[in-house]
Amino acid sequence: MTREGSVRCMTFPGGDGPALIVHGGAWDIPASEWAAHEDGLHAARTLGADLLRQGAAATDVVTEVVACMEAHGAFDAGRGSVLTHEGNVEMDAGIMCGRRAAYGAAALLRETVHPIRLARHLLEADRALLRFAAGPEADRMARTFGLRTEPNAWFVCEREAARHAEIARRQTDYHTSQPFHAGATPRGTVGAVARDRQGHMAAATSTGGTPFRPEGRIGDTPLPGCGFFADRAGAASATGWGEAISASLLCGRSVMDARSPADAARAQIQDMYDRIPAPDGAGATGGVILLTARAGGAVAWSTPRMARAAWCAEGASFLVVD
Numbered sequence: 234m235t236r237e238g239s240v241r242c243m244t245f246p247g248g249d250g251p252a253l254i255v256h257g258g259a260w261d262i263p264a265s266e267w268a269a270h271e272d273g274l275h276a277a278r279t280l281g282a283d284l285l286r287q288g289a290a291a292t293d294v295v296t297e298v299v300a301c302m303e304a305h306g307a308f309d310a311g312r313g314s315v316l317t318h319e320g321n322v323e324m325d326a327g328i329m330c331g332r333r334a335a336y337g338a339a340a341l342l343r344e345t346v347h348p349i350r351l352a353r354h355l356l357e358a359d360r361a362l363l364r365f366a367a368g369p370e371a372d373r374m375a376r377t378f379g380l381r382t383e384p385n386a387w388f389v390c391e392r393e394a395a396r397h398a399e400i401a402r403r404q405t406d407y408h409t410s411q412p413f414h415a416g417a418t419p420r421g422t423v424g425a426v427a428r429d430r431q432g433h434m435a436a437a438t439s440t441g442g443t444p445f446r447p448e449g450r451i452g453d454t455p456l457p458g459c460g461f462f463a464d465r466a467g468a469a470s471a472t473g474w475g476e477a478i479s480a481s482l483l484c485g486r487s488v489m490d491a492r493s494p495a496d497a498a499r500a501q502i503q504d505m506y507d508r509i510p511a512p513d514g515a516g517a518t519g520g521v522i523l524l525t526a527r528a529g530g531a532v533a534w535s536t537p538r539m540a541r542a543a544w545c546a547e548g549a550s551f552l553v554v555d
């Protein structure tokens with residue numbers, strides 16, 4: 234665990250074989266939620282590693298890994314998402330294929346069980362004139378693609394209903410009086426970056442957004458270059474305060490930073506903290522996972538904890554919530 238605002242970084246070895254980094258959010262994850270986070274990371278990493286070993290494409294791997302975390306329940310994504318001010322779930326997701334320089338994204342989904350699968354449909358080349366869809370029309374679009382939908386109440390889990398009731402009881406407003414950096418502010422967005430056997434890169438991110446926010450708010454997660462980005466050289470996925478991540482183009486800048494992955498990820502998280510004030514006056518915090526085509530990868534974060542895991546064919550791996 235680290236002090237809020239001080240940047241920590243973990244590196245991942247170089248190589249050009251299949252590799253995967255996943256995250257389950259960066260915040261002061263309470264001890265009562267560590268085991269569930271570890272379980273979710275383990276399931277996602279195992280699935281991703283199996284797919285990569287079988288020769289799956291990077292875009293397929295990040296889609297399945299993120300879908301696995303959306304279904305798990307421990308994270309702020311899919312079923313398990315935090316609730317809006319009105320007590321509903323609204324979800325955003327984005328995916329990018331580095332080889333094709335193409336992305337797909339969806340926002341304000343209330344019924345689509347796997348937001349990342351809708352984003353993946355929108356990534357496909359024959360839909361080049363439609364990459365980003367939002368709101369009820371996007372949920373309808375998911376149905377036309379044959380994706381599973383459920384009523385919004387299906388997504389509301391007990392843990393988040395209780396958290397919502399507690400925030401409402403204190404009558405705090407997320408954007409004004411609730412201490413932004415408090416441990417009670419979950420930021421459990423999920424994401425994955427992968428490099429496949431061909432050396433192709435992909436990134437995917439999915440979120441239920443921030444708790445007690447006004448409905449209609451869209452953060453960084455479905456915005457290419459902000460919550461996710463991939464090109465031929467690398468791929469990145471972000472978590473944290475969406476407005477700051479968007480303003481700092483966190484993922485695009487991390488991938489395009491010419492320094493080593495560790496220096497790049499650390500510098501971009503530090504830069505966001507130094508330049509962008511959070512509502513409580515301190516710097517904006519968050520985390521980023523970054524994987525490059527040849528120079529290894531890194532995870533950097535400025536929150537007390539970040540849930541993260543990695544695997545590569547050469548043998549290196551980690552799985553931690555600290």
Ligand code: GLY
Pocket residue numbers: 422440441442443451452453454471472473474475476478
């Ligand atoms: N980083 C997720 C959000 O702010 O919505």
